[in-house]
Amino acid sequence: MKKCISQNNLKSVYLENNTAIKVFSKDYNKSDVLYEALNTARVEDAGVNIPKLLSVSVNNGQWEITSEYADGITLTQLIKEHPEKTADYIKKMVEYQVDFQKKSNPLLLKLKDKLIRQINGIETLDSSVKYELLTRLNTMPKHTKLCHGDFCPDNIIVNIDDNADITSITAVDWVHATQGNASADIANTYLLLKLQYSDSSIDIADMYMTQFCAATDTKKSYVTGWLPIVAAARMAKNKPDEKELLEHWVNVVDFQ
Ligand SMILES: Nc1ncnc2c1ncn2[C@@H]1O[C@H](COP(=O)(O)OP(=O)(O)OP(=O)(O)O)[C@@H](O)[C@H]1O
Ligand SMILES: [Mg+2]
Structure with missing residues (x-):
């Protein structure tokens, strides 16, 4: 059936x-x-x-x-059911992402090319802001790591044991996957978490970024430098409910 x-x-x-x-x-x-x-x-x-x-x-x-079919529930559902375990769940999410970032495929589209096309295509963005963002993008280190492009709790499917601890984790919805700089994909997920959990009492996005940086010995500023770029690229989706938050991140040029 x-x-x-x-x-x-x-x-x-x-x-x-x-x-x-x-x-x-x-x-x-x-x-x-x-x-x-x-x-x-x-x-x-x-x-x-x-x-x-x-x-x-x-x-x-x-x-x-x-x-x-990946049997299980989405990470969104799991966090809703066991908010007290959010930190553990985010740790698993980071581990899975760090693991697939070790892989790559030279045939995937290059993230940088996609970002350039998206930023150039946003009609509502001032041309001087576009220029600044594209200049910044050009200075970013070029890598070829696997990036999901939409790595968020809705696209993560998990199984749990009797203690509600995650026993298996996988991701779906790889349509936006590219090869590029892993920190750009982390910045993108940070934004997605900010958008999804804007009403939450705990800052899940911050928890996620802190855990990624600790797990990979990455400086936070290295990830946050990508925020204006990925926020601008997401503007291309033209979602009215995201506009305000994205504009905020596009303008936070020297976020620490
Ligand atoms: N192979 C799969 N196994 C289990 N569940 C899946 C699978 N593919 C998709 N799903 C479920 O269907 C949901 C939507 O699928 P998917 O993420 O691929 O589509 P989408 O393009 O993101 O659609 P939407 O715009 O609704 O998010 C997923 O969040 C997941 O819960
Ligand atoms: Mg999806």
Whole structure:
């Protein structure tokens, strides 16, 4: 039997026979579906343990991507159910991310190229701000580490034991994966956590960044230097509810 596990106006995800079937709306761009499938396969080729891509097909005029089903719950659900264990959960999230950052695939799009294109494409951004951001981007160290691009609790699937400790962790939604500077991906997740937990009494985003920097012996300023760049790039999504926070981060040029 088919069970719907996630739905919005552009795509729905169904669970059927231990597979996850992502069904795209009828007018969804074909090359975007194929890009998502190819990008996911390239992450698989990089050796990351993710639900394997099984097929790409068309059913009743709608494109579908079928993958193995990752049994479990999202990290968003888990944090909601056990907020007292948030620090432990964030530690696991960081460990998983640091682990996949050790992998790469030269065929993935370069994060820097994507950021340049996104920043150039934002009509609402002042040209002097664009210039400043692109200049800063140009000075950033060029790496080829695997970056998820949308690494947030909704895209993380976990299993837990009787003490609600995480026993397994994986990530889905690799459509935005690129090769680039790992700290840029950390800055991106920091922003995503700021957006998702803006009402939370604990600063989960800060906890996450502190844990990453401690685990990898990275200076915080090295990660925060990416914040204006990744915040500007995210503006390209044009989400009204994110506008204020993103504008704030774009302008925090010398955040410490
Ligand atoms: N292979 C999978 N195994 C288990 N659950 C999955 C799988 N793929 C997707 N899901 C579930 O479906 C949700 C949405 O899938 P996905 O993240 O790929 O789509 P999306 O493009 O982010 O859609 P949305 O805009 O709704 O976030 C995920 O957050 C996850 O809970
Ligand atoms: Mg998602």
